[in-house]
Amino acid sequence: MQSAQVLALNELNNKREAHRTELERRRAEVRRRSAEYAGIEADLQAAGNRLLRSVLNGSRDFESIKEYIQGKQRDKIRVLKGLxxxxxxxxxxxxxxxxxxxxxxxxxxxxxxxxxLTAKYIVYNSNMTELMKAQTFENFDFSLFSPSTDSKGRSKLDIVRSGFDKAVRFADSVEQGGNILLRGSVGTGKTYLSSCIGNRVLERGKTVYYQTAYKLCEILEKVRFKDDDSEDAAQAVSEKKYAENADLLIIDDLGTEFLTQFTAAALFDLFNTRLMKNKATVISTNLDFEAVNERYSARMTSRILGEYAVITMPDGDLRRKKFE
Ligand SMILES: [Zn+2]
Known part of the structure; x- marks a missing residue:
């Protein structure tokens, strides 16, 4: 994984290379078709060298060489027209x-x-899928949530609206850090809302790294057991670095990862590193608070539950089935 600017500069380099190759092909073609052109090309090359020498030596024939070159260039155009x-x-x-x-x-x-080009590669490095890129705040469909109120006078729609507003504020001020835990069962729109946040942050020119908890732990494992020469390990090292440093890290589906003593510690380190750097993180999970308590160490639980603002997507609404 290379930085967006390195990828952008590589693309520009490839463009220059392609133009050079095409120009070489054209020159060879014209040389083949016209013996006169081959001579003009050689004359121009020699005159170019003379011109350079005259500039370096400050000699007086500068103007006459220039005129000679202009004449040769006119000859070149005449040959091209003839062809x-x-x-x-x-x-x-x-x-x-x-x-x-x-x-x-x-x-x-x-x-x-x-x-x-750099902006394009920041989006590429975000690891968000094409489907996720279409999931924006602007496209969010509130009609999927029921407006009917419960005994406390609150509707699913109210709950979603309040979570949505919190997510917008978070995305618009992501450079100030802050963390969100997105809770809810499968199909409640958690991933959708985290994509909305990711897309808004990308639009604002910030870097985002999206990864499932499962894959993230695989990456952390690969870094640990790295064989320094393998390309795979180098990729894992750079992805871990990006996960630590991106302006926003989105971890999807916490709780589905293969948890070992090592991955638990490495995940904790990652959360901690980002908190210390005041970098924003979004975690989505199906787990309820008891399940988080059971699954992770007390240290980790207090980090996640203590430092994260919680958005809970409401359950049990059939109309929401259209999500995910
Ligand atoms: Zn340019």
């Missing part, structure tokens, strides 16, 4: 005219294309 090819057939091409696909403009500042 029924466009004038710019042998010009260097770029996807981005502003930075010539280097990612940086002439003042050394990041070009817009690099920023856009």
């Amino acid at each position: 029924d090819l466009p004038e710019d057939y042998l010009d260097e091409k770029f996807d981005c005219g502003n930075c010539h696909d280097t990612g940086f403009d002439e003042n050394g500042l990041k070009c817009r294309c690099l920023k856009e």
Whole structure:
């Protein structure tokens, strides 16, 4: 797993490479079709070297060499026309005219294309699936929740609305840290709401890492038993690092992981590291509070239940079955 900017710069590098290869192919094609062009190319190359020397030596023939080059370039265009090819057939091409696909403009500042590509790879690194990317606050369907009130005068819809508002506030201020425990049975929309949070945070240009608790523990195990040379282990090490440092970590389905003494300790360390760094975390789980108490150590339970704001998705509403 590489940083979004490294991935973006790699993509720009590949673009430049592809343009270079295409230009080479075109040159070879024109050389094949026109012996005159082959001569012009050689003359231009030699004149370019002379021009460089004259600049370095400060000699006076600079202008005359320039004129000579311009003449050769006119010859080149004439040859291209004779072959029924466009004038710019042998010009260097770029996807981005502003930075010539280097990612940086002439003042050394990041070009817009690099920023856009970096944003694309931040989303890629988030590990969120295509389905999850469509699960946004804007698309949230409140009509799935019943408005009929219980004996205390509260409806499922009220409960969901209050959780939703809490989730929006959390996502909009994620840089201040904070943690959410999303509770509820299967099919209550927990994963949906955590995707909404993740998407909002990504829109705000922050980094997100989504992972199921099951897979996360596998990663932590791989880091522990790493064979330093394997690619798999290097991948696990970088994913663990991202889990520790992303602006938002979303752990889905806590309680479904294969829990050993080691994974329990490693999970605790991860939660703790993020709390110390004041980084925001969302955990979703089917477990109720007693089950959390039973499954994890007292240390971990007090961390999770003590430092996390709880959003509970209401149970037992058939209309919610459309979720998940
Ligand atoms: Zn650019």
